[in-house]
Amino acid sequence: MxxxxxxxxxxxxxLIIIVLVSAALLLSTGNPxxxxxxxxxxxxxxxxxxxxxxxxxxxxxxxxIASQIARLSGNL
Numbered sequence: 001m002x003x004x005x006x007x008x009x010x011x012x013x014x015l016i017i018i019v020l021v022s023a024a025l026l027l028s029t030g031n032p033x034x035x036x037x038x039x040x041x042x043x044x045x046x047x048x049x050x051x052x053x054x055x056x057x058x059x060x061x062x063x064x065i066a067s068q069i070a071r072l073s074g075n076l
Contacts, residue, residue, distance in 0.1 A: 020046050 023046060 016050070020050060
């Protein structure tokens with residue numbers, strides 16, 4: 001079961017990375033939408049923003065799981 005969950009997570013992460021790279025390639029055509037960053041810096045910026053959101057989301061999940069464990073163990 002853990003192997004299946006791991007495979008699904010890896011597939012989802014790969015799909016997200018593919019979307020980010022393709023978006024950066026579209027922006028590097030020299031005609032990005034208004035306010036977008038083009039080229040390699042746009043790719044790095046989008047990946048950095050994505051990783052920051054992933055870390056924030058993971059921290060929220062860890063906090064939620066910890067509060068559920070505390071609630072279930074009666075230490076709240």
